Amino acid sequence: MSAQLEPAKGGLRWVKSRSNPGLGTPPVVERVVATANGTGLFAGDLLKTGTDGCLLPAAAGETSSHVMVAAVRYRGSDGYMRSGAFVPASTTYTGTASLANPLATVVLAIPVNNQIFETDIPTAAATQTAATALIGQCVDIVANAGSTVTGISGYTADTVANFQATTASAQLRLLEVPEYGMSGSINDVTKTYWKGWFDVNEQLETV
Amino acid sequence: MPITSHPLFRLMKKTIDTISTDELEKEQVAFGVLVKPEKMEDGYVENLEIAGTTYLVRKPQASPMAEDNIVLGGSVRFMPYTMAKKVSVTEEALEDNKYTDAIQAAKRLLKSAYVTRDADVASLINNSTNSAMPSGFDQLCLANSSHVLPNGSTVSNLLSTYSTPSIAALILAKAQLGVMPGPNGLIQPIKATDIVCPLIQEDVWATILGSEKVVGSNFNDINIVRKYKLKVMPIYFLDGSSSTQWGLKTDAEDGFALYEKRKITKTSWVDNDCTVLHDGVSYRVAQGHSNWRCWLQGNV
Numbered sequence: 484m485s486a487q488l489e490p491a492k493g494g495l496r497w498v499k500s501r502s503n504p505g506l507g508t509p510p511v512v513e514r515v516v517a518t519a520n521g522t523g524l525f526a527g528d529l530l531k532t533g534t535d536g537c538l539l540p541a542a543a544g545e546t547s548s549h550v551m552v553a554a555v556r557y558r559g560s561d562g563y564m565r566s567g568a569f570v571p572a573s574t575t576y577t578g579t580a581s582l583a584n585p586l587a588t589v590v591l592a593i594p595v596n597n598q599i600f601e602t603d604i605p606t607a608a609a610t611q612t613a614a615t616a617l618i619g620q621c622v623d624i625v626a627n628a629g630s631t632v633t634g635i636s637g638y639t640a641d642t643v644a645n646f647q648a649t650t651a652s653a654q655l656r657l658l659e660v661p662e663y664g665m666s667g668s669i670n671d672v673t674k675t676y677w678k679g680w681f682d683v684n685e686q687l688e689t690v
Numbered sequence: 691m692p693i694t695s696h697p698l699f700r701l702m703k704k705t706i707d708t709i710s711t712d713e714l715e716k717e718q719v720a721f722g723v724l725v726k727p728e729k730m731e732d733g734y735v736e737n738l739e740i741a742g743t744t745y746l747v748r749k750p751q752a753s754p755m756a757e758d759n760i761v762l763g764g765s766v767r768f769m770p771y772t773m774a775k776k777v778s779v780t781e782e783a784l785e786d787n788k789y790t791d792a793i794q795a796a797k798r799l800l801k802s803a804y805v806t807r808d809a810d811v812a813s814l815i816n817n818s819t820n821s822a823m824p825s826g827f828d829q830l831c832l833a834n835s836s837h838v839l840p841n842g843s844t845v846s847n848l849l850s851t852y853s854t855p856s857i858a859a860l861i862l863a864k865a866q867l868g869v870m871p872g873p874n875g876l877i878q879p880i881k882a883t884d885i886v887c888p889l890i891q892e893d894v895w896a897t898i899l900g901s902e903k904v905v906g907s908n909f910n911d912i913n914i915v916r917k918y919k920l921k922v923m924p925i926y927f928l929d930g931s932s933s934t935q936w937g938l939k940t941d942a943e944d945g946f947a948l949y950e951k952r953k954i955t956k957t958s959w960v961d962n963d964c965t966v967l968h969d970g971v972s973y974r975v976a977q978g979h980s981n982w983r984c985w986l987q988g989n990v
Binding site for chain 2: 488496506507550555565566593610634664665666668669
């Protein structure tokens with residue numbers, strides 16, 4: 484199989500707000516992460532709000548609330564506070580899970596409500612027509628771990644074969660197959676890691 | 691999503707000696723070479739093929755002349771598309787960043803615009819046999835075995851035997867182009883001007899075209915294709931699709947088309963409410979082909 488001209492990127496990438504086209508800035512909020520966070524949070528990860536109100540990565544099939552933008556601060560294993568693109572796994576801090584706690588892990592995140600995100604689909608569609616036919620259908624994410632070098636999420640949509648009916652319950656809904664370049668050969672849906680624009684179908688409304 | 695200062699954490703203090711990044715020169719390979727851009731004056735461009743009269747008929751004395759006709763063929767309409775992208779950076783990130791080479795959002799976007807335009811032009815060849823990408827007077831893909839003439843007959847612009855790069859392939863192609871029918875169906879010879887191929891074939895063609903004598907014939911024969919004065923036009927973006935495809939760009943008029951409505955234009959604006967600086971770049975063009983005789987597909 485020949486190469487996809489548009490490279491694989493990883494994670495969910497904000498495209499636009501559905502209700503405010505043209506402003507150009509997504510809604511971004513600061514949220515805390517639990518005092519003992521097991522799994523790393525990478526830029527572009529789909530996040531959910533736990534029963535404690537803190538953010539943590541959403542697994543496949545889970546209702547989600549935000550998309551990770553960056554790590555405002557976290558306490559490294561050596562005790563120093565850091566910023567970065569991601570929160571490493573097994574990050575812990577003392578004190579309350581609150582923005583007011585200077586040691587608390589805090590991330591920037593985009594509430595998914597009314598927002599459209601781009602992500603990669605890891606398997607090829609048979610044809611452009613077949614890819615277009617997936618518009619409106621739902622699909623879960625695949626929660627691959629992100630890169631601890633770049634901090635970029637490893638999340639993708641699930642494979643083409645796992646897209647589900649428009650009435651199904653799955654995390655993402657394909658809204659558009661974006662046209663990179665004018666030709667169809669840059670975002671080539673017949674190659675792996677083609678790009679789709681999604682909204683979050685199973686979501687918890689938050690600020 | 692906007693670039694905040696957090697992922698740029700390592701750029702906040704001067705500790706890095708060298709930053710290695712993408713090449714930001716605005717090199718064009720296919721754009722302007724394969725296709726010469728023209729300005730689009732109106733909201734769209736429409737080109738039409740007209741077939742004229744054919745051979746005369748013997749007329750006996752006192753008998754009337756046979757009548758011929760002029761036939762309108764197909765037309766092709768080029769509607770411009772806008773291609774655009776932006777990068778958003780928070781003012782905090784700009785304040786915290788110590789390295790001027792790190793962000794350069796506008797410059798990077800400009801480079802992306804040039805690369806996109808170049809890849810788009812290359813896609814005319816990438817999609818030459820893709821029936822999902824029709825264009826031209828007969829609304830078929832660029833390389834097709836059944837291009838339709840205004841009189842209804844069909845002609846192929848595929849090399850009669852798909853070939854790997856060779857002298858024989860070019861001789862065959864020359865002969866085929868020499869008997870190519872025009873819109874009225876009569877032979878209107880055309881010549882190849884360029885060999886368009888993936889980069890991986892460039893040196894193969896250079897060897898074929900550059901030798902004075904035919905390699906393998908004890909140097910008795912002249913290398914006839916050297917006299918064709920073909921230029922090799924390697925296009926990087928073709929390698930991703932096929933390393934074996936090649937074709938000949940011909941001197942047929944009104945072939946590849948690229949109409950610019952808006953040249954590559956950059957803009958920037960500040961969202962003061964969010965303190966985010968946005969850099970955007972866009973261009974608006976239409977592209978395709980009108981006269982499919984501009985191309986002879988040598989292999990796929």
